[in-house]
Amino acid sequence: MEKKAPVDRERRKFFIRVLQGLGLAALGGSIWGGYVSEAKTDEVVLRPPGAVPEEDFVRKCIKCGMCVEACKNRENNPDRTKQTATLRLAAPGDHRPKEKGKYIYPKQVAIGTPYFVPREIPCYMCEDIPCVPPCPTGALDPELVSSVKEGKKTLDINKARMGVAVVDMEHCIAYWGLQCDACYRACPLIDEAIKLELRRNPRTGRHAFLLPVVYPDVCTGCGLCEHACVTEKPAIFVLPRELALGRVGKHYIKGWEKEEEQRIKGSKGIQKTITPKSEKSPEEYLNIEDLLDEK
Amino acid sequence: MKNNVLYKNRYLISRRIVQLTILLLYIAGNLYGWKILQGNLSSSKIFDIIPMADPYAVLQLFIAGSLLATDVLIGAVIVLVFYSLIGGRAFCSWVCPINMVTDFANWIRVKTGLHREEWQLRISRKTRYWILGLSLVLSFIIAAPAFEFISPISMLHRGLIFSMGFGWAAVMGVFLFDLFVTKNGWCGHICPLGGFYSLITGPSAIRVKHDADKCTLCMNCKNICPEKQVLWMVGKESVFVTSGECINCARCIEVCNDDALNFGFRYKPQKEEKENA
Numbered sequence: 001m002e003k004k005a006p007v008d009r010e011r012r013k014f015f016i017r018v019l020q021g022l023g024l025a026a027l028g029g030s031i032w033g034g035y036v037s038e039a040k041t042d043e044v045v046l047r048p049p050g051a052v053p054e055e056d057f058v059r060k061c062i063k064c065g066m067c068v069e070a071c072k073n074r075e076n077n078p079d080r081t082k083q084t085a086t087l088r089l090a091a092p093g094d095h096r097p098k099e100k101g102k103y104i105y106p107k108q109v110a111i112g113t114p115y116f117v118p119r120e121i122p123c124y125m126c127e128d129i130p131c132v133p134p135c136p137t138g139a140l141d142p143e144l145v146s147s148v149k150e151g152k153k154t155l156d157i158n159k160a161r162m163g164v165a166v167v168d169m170e171h172c173i174a175y176w177g178l179q180c181d182a183c184y185r186a187c188p189l190i191d192e193a194i195k196l197e198l199r200r201n202p203r204t205g206r207h208a209f210l211l212p213v214v215y216p217d218v219c220t221g222c223g224l225c226e227h228a229c230v231t232e233k234p235a236i237f238v239l240p241r242e243l244a245l246g247r248v249g250k251h252y253i254k255g256w257e258k259e260e261e262q263r264i265k266g267s268k269g270i271q272k273t274i275t276p277k278s279e280k281s282p283e284e285y286l287n288i289e290d291l292l293d294e295k
Numbered sequence: 296m297k298n299n300v301l302y303k304n305r306y307l308i309s310r311r312i313v314q315l316t317i318l319l320l321y322i323a324g325n326l327y328g329w330k331i332l333q334g335n336l337s338s339s340k341i342f343d344i345i346p347m348a349d350p351y352a353v354l355q356l357f358i359a360g361s362l363l364a365t366d367v368l369i370g371a372v373i374v375l376v377f378y379s380l381i382g383g384r385a386f387c388s389w390v391c392p393i394n395m396v397t398d399f400a401n402w403i404r405v406k407t408g409l410h411r412e413e414w415q416l417r418i419s420r421k422t423r424y425w426i427l428g429l430s431l432v433l434s435f436i437i438a439a440p441a442f443e444f445i446s447p448i449s450m451l452h453r454g455l456i457f458s459m460g461f462g463w464a465a466v467m468g469v470f471l472f473d474l475f476v477t478k479n480g481w482c483g484h485i486c487p488l489g490g491f492y493s494l495i496t497g498p499s500a501i502r503v504k505h506d507a508d509k510c511t512l513c514m515n516c517k518n519i520c521p522e523k524q525v526l527w528m529v530g531k532e533s534v535f536v537t538s539g540e541c542i543n544c545a546r547c548i549e550v551c552n553d554d555a556l557n558f559g560f561r562y563k564p565q566k567e568e569k570e571n572a
Contacts, residue, residue, distance in 0.1 A: 025429050032441065033433045040439040058439045059359035062352055062367060063449065064338035065325070065457055073328030089453055091460025111444055112337075112453055136338045136346060137356065138364035 038108070043243055045106040045115045046221065048087055049123065049160035050132040050145040054242065060139035063112030065089045067131040067140060074130045086116045086123045087131060102233050103226075116162075118223020118238050123162060125188050125222050129155045158189065163221030163238040164245060165194070165214045172235035174211055177201045183236045184212050186228035193219040212236065216245060306545035313389050321456050336390070336452050337443070338367055346370035351491040355440035358431050375495065383499035384492045387482060388544035392455065393448045396466055397482050400473035401521070409474065416477045420524065420540070423490030430487050442487055479521040482542075489542075497539040503547060504559035507533045516547035516556060535561050 040058045048067050051057050071077075072085035088094075090109035097105035103119035114131075116123060132140045132155070147156040165183075169175045187194040194212050201207040212225075214236070223238045254260040272278065280288075301308065320332040321339070330343040338348040348370030356363060378386055388394055403409070426442075433441035443449060447469050450462035469481045482489055505528050512530045517523050525538040526547065548556045 021425050025425055028426075029429050029433060032429070032445065033437055036433065036439055036441050036444045037437045039444060040437065055438070056361065059356060060361040060363065062338045062348065062356060062440075063443060063453065064334040064348075065453065066334045066338070066340070068457060069325045069328070069333055072325065089457040091454060091458045091462055092450060092465070093461030094458075110439070112449060134333075134340075136334075136340075136348065136364060136366040136370060137361070138367075 040110050042106045042109050044104055044240060045109045046118065046163050046223070046238060046240060048114050048116070048131050048140055049129055049157060049162055049220070050135075050140040050142060051162070052139060052141055052144070054240070057139050058110045058113065060137045061110075061113045062137050062139075063089065064136065065112075065114070066134040066136065067114050070130040070134050074126055076124065076126060084121065086121045087114045088116065089114055104237055104239070116223070118226040119234055122223035122227040123160075123220075124224075125157045125160070125220065127155075127157055129157050129160075158218075158220060160220040160222070161241055163223070164216045164219050164241050165221065165223075165225050165236050165238050166244050167212055167214060168235045168237075170235075171231055171233075172212065173231065174209065177203060177207060177209055179210060180230060181210060181212065182228045182230050183225035186224040188222060188224060189218055189220070194225060216241070303549055306549055310389050310544065311395070314392065314395060317390055318392055318452075318455060321452075325456050335449070335456055336392075337449060338370055345373065347374050349488075350375045350495075351488050352440060352443055354491075355430065355434040355443060358434045359438050359440055360435075378492060379495045379497075379499060381500050382496075383501055383543045384489070384496045384539060384541060385501075385543045386492055387486075387489050388542040391448060391482075391488075392451050393466070393469060393486075394482065396451070396470050397473045397479065400470050401478060403474060404478060414475065414478075416480075418477055418480065418484045420484050420522075422484050423487055423493070426485060427487035427490040427494075446488070447481075448486070448488060483521050493539040495539065497537065499539075500561050501543065502535040502537065502559055502561045503541065503543070503545070504535050504557055505529060505533060506555045506557075507531060509553045509555040511553050511555075513552065515550040515552070519546045519550050521546070529555075535559060537561075 041054055045054070047054070047057060048071075052060060068085065068087045068089050071087040077084055090111055090113050092111060094109060095105070095107050097103065097117075098120065103117075105117060106115060109115045129142075129145055132142050132145055135141075142155065144161075145155055145157060145159045146153050147159055148154075149156070167175075172180075174180045181196060184190060184194045184196050192215065194214055196210045197213050199209040199211060201209050221238045221241070226234045226237045229236050253263055278285075317332065320329065321335055323329040324331065324333040324339075331341070333340045333343065336349060337352050338346070340346055346366050346369050348367045350371040353363065353367055353371040378384065382389075404414070430442040445465075447462075447465040451466045454460065454462035454466075472485075473480045473482075477484060505526075507528070507530055510530045514529070516529055517526050520526050521544065522538075522540045522542060525536050525541040528534050528536070543558075545558065548558065
């Protein structure tokens, strides 16, 4: 019989502790991690102007609320003592709207991050954009809301892309033929972001539809239209651009636009994959006599 | 004079004043636009100039994979340098709002006799380091700051400044945990932010100093200390409390009737001492 080596009690204890710790960490980590990965993004949340894309936003925002404070204490805030600030910091349980089912409400905004609900308080598009410069982490990026004016880089709220307004043609009463241009008049970029388009009303035969049409390339997503909409649940509402807009893909080029055409410059044209079959031109290939004998 | 209640609680009172002042300044920053302290404990600005940021939160953001702006990085360095080289883990006892909640739970515990052994679930004080490590691993995997999503500290602090929502539930959880489950359970065992500060504040200058010659071994200090293990030298050696786990709350100094514990400056040059003497 071999003599057993003496048990190193300390070492054994250490390994037991480490493995127990690992077990607990795995259990706790899966619950914790599961919660965070579920709770970190909301599809319909609207962020302040200049916000980087949502996925980056949740990992850049340190939840300090400086943007919210700047929004609340901005100069043109009508009443600082009341809740008139557009931006708010998401608190736990914030997902319950004041009026249930009456408008779109984010379900689970990442806790502590800033957002706004335009039906309650829209973004008033301050020209000096007080909310963006205070951001310490770059989650709100001044570059995204700046344009060059007279050789100088200046903040430009019209460059904000907080979301995009979408019209529900079925419930917009202007599409019924009633006269309503509330959203059009509320729009800070009137006749640019929302235009009224005239169409004959065949039902009456003598009236015109005055239809609000949103131009997503101009719309900032401020939500003043949603706020102004007269229907019970707004028929025009702001959605995150990622959610509301399509994507064409790189292979389409607007040949009639100079800048777009630049994209084909330097392109090698269509890249062909040469196979034994495609070596010859299509006609040549079809005219091969032994086509049917081919393997 | 020395037995005066105010004097016996001088550090406790100072701490409450500091904690509440900081909190009120943050609240005023939001409510009235005061520029003394803006933001919250995650990241803020003093007088609209000096940035401060929670280094642990910044670390999580960094691990989550974001390139951060310089503002928040400078802020994190300022806070890091202050606590690690000067203040020690003073954040926990002089700034953190949860400290008032857990101290309250502890106070009830002592007053109502919940102090006894059967009301004590033994948890390792190293748990916080496991949670700290786990939070960093999760931040990396999920690409989001994991602890910032569940931190009762931020929930309470943000709640008081901005809006509370259901944040009170998390705070209540911490309170009940400390009251019924484990003494100093949250701050001394679980909280990864406390763990983070424990790890980095070892070298700090302001420290409690023990004088073993004056000590009468009454053990009042060990009874009141929320991190007992740091007072290993009591009655044995005349040295500074150098553990990063000491939160510099100074309760030990207050309860000591022998003047055997006092704040000291660890790196005091010899020259200066002579001049003072």
